[in-house]
Amino acid sequence: MRIVLIIIILINTHNAWSCTCLDFEAGSKSNIENEIEQSDWIGIGTIVDVDKESYPVLYQVEIRIAYKGSSQVKTIETGIGGPDCGFIFEIGEEYIIYGNLTEESRIITSICRRTNKTFDSADYDYLNKKFKDINKKIDWSESFSNFFQKKINARIDLINPPIIIDKDYQYITIEQVIEQHPNYYLLEPLKFNSDELERMNPRFREIATKNGIVLLKPYDHKTRKRKVIRKLNKRS
Numbered sequence: 001m002r003i004v005l006i007i008i009i010l011i012n013t014h015n016a017w018s019c020t021c022l023d024f025e026a027g028s029k030s031n032i033e034n035e036i037e038q039s040d041w042i043g044i045g046t047i048v049d050v051d052k053e054s055y056p057v058l059y060q061v062e063i064r065i066a067y068k069g070s071s072q073v074k075t076i077e078t079g080i081g082g083p084d085c086g087f088i089f090e091i092g093e094e095y096i097i098y099g100n101l102t103e104e105s106r107i108i109t110s111i112c113r114r115t116n117k118t119f120d121s122a123d124y125d126y127l128n129k130k131f132k133d134i135n136k137k138i139d140w141s142e143s144f145s146n147f148f149q150k151k152i153n154a155r156i157d158l159i160n161p162p163i164i165i166d167k168d169y170q171y172i173t174i175e176q177v178i179e180q181h182p183n184y185y186l187l188e189p190l191k192f193n194s195d196e197l198e199r200m201n202p203r204f205r206e207i208a209t210k211n212g213i214v215l216l217k218p219y220d221h222k223t224r225k226r227k228v229i230r231k232l233n234k235r236s
Contacts, residue, residue, distance in 0.1 A: 018083060019082065019083055019084070019085040019111065019112075020085075021085060021110075021111075021112035032114065032123055032126055035098050035113065035114045036068070036098075036130070038100075039068060039098045039099060039100060039113070040068070040069055040099065040100040040101045041066075041068060041069035041070075041073060041097070041098075041099050041100065041101055041107050042066075042067040042068040042069065042096075042097070042098050042099075042127065043063055043064075043065050043066040043067050043068070043069065043071070043073075043096075043097055044063070044064045044065040044067075044094060044095065044096050044097070044118055044124075045061040045062055045063040045064055045065075045094065045095060045097060046061065046062050046064065046092065046093065046094045046095075047059050047060070047061055047076075047089045047090065047091050047092065047093055047094075047095065048060050048061065048062050048091065048092075049091065050089070050091060052080075055080070056077045056078055056079055056080075056086070056108075057077070057078055057079065057080055057086060058075055058076070058077055058106070059075065059076040059077075059078070059089050060074060060075060060076075061073070061074065061075070061076050061097070061107075064094070067127050067130075067131045068131075069101065070105070072105075073101075073105055073106070073107055075104075075105075075106040075107070076089065076097065076099070076106065076107045076108075076109060077102060077106040077107065077108045077109075078108065078109055078110055079110060081111075084110075085110040085111050085112050086110060086111070087109055087110050087111050087113075087115055093117055094117065094118045094119075095115060095116065095117055095118060096114070096115065096116060096117075096118050096121050096123050096124060096127070097109055097115050098113040098114050098115050099113060099115070161211065162189070162207075162211045162212035162213055162214045163204075163207055163211065163212075163213045163214070164187075164213075164214050164215075164216060165213065165214070165215055165216070165228070165232075166215075166216050166217070167215070167216070167217045167218065167221050169227070169228060169231035169232070171235075172216060186216075186217055186218070187214055187215070187216055188214065188215045188216075188217060188223060189212055189213075189214050189215075190208075190212075190213045190214070190215055190223070190225060190228065192208055192225065192229075196225060196226075196229060197209065199226075199229050199233075200229055200232065200233060201232075201233050204229075204232045204233065213228070213232075215228070
């Protein structure tokens with residue numbers, strides 16, 4: 001009985017101290033337009049130092065691009081990670097940062113925002129195109145293919161790109177991917193054996209063989225290839 005009571009207490013303690021993003025929970029994560037509207041500061045910068053002795057944790061950042069707000073900002077303020085939803089930055093890495101400004105002109109951000117490593121984020125091209133009139137010197141010629149190549153660790157054939165489907169096996173476009181939060185979603189290239197290919201109709205068999213099929217899904221979503229094949233066959 002005592003062991004059961006301890007387990008219950010631990011479970012309740014874990015739930016009480018888990019990160020809660022309120023309006024930013026994974027299931028209803030704000031899309032990029034909402035994030036732009038809600039953020040005081042948006043930009044790209046490299047983390048150069050950290051003060052882990054302070055709370056909140058303070059990171060020093062060198063700003064490369066300021067899409068929204070001043071490029072003179074030098075400090076990011078966030079939690080330690082885990083229960084307080086703090087974002088853990090890595091020194092030397094470059095990030096696309098979304099946040100709000102404190103009275104001390106620090107950027108406050110967390111894992112509940114779209115903040116992410118530049119090349120792990122689908123937002124790069126979108127921000128460059130949206131703010132191109134403000135930031136005329138920005139080179140926004142990079143394509144979304146950089147994002148996909150990084151995510152699935154493979155080259156993307158831009159002439160014959162893969163089919164992208166979501167967890168409900170609906171077709172989505174590259175542009176629609178940026179409506180999903182890159183911190184919470186995984187791009188999984190699906191590999192089919194000969195038996196699985198035989199069960200596909202000829203059209204999708206050819207696409208799966210030449211172009212490939214990529215599944216955009218939450219990290220905890222279990223892929224069922226039989227269901228993928230069945231759903232795709234119905235769309236032919």
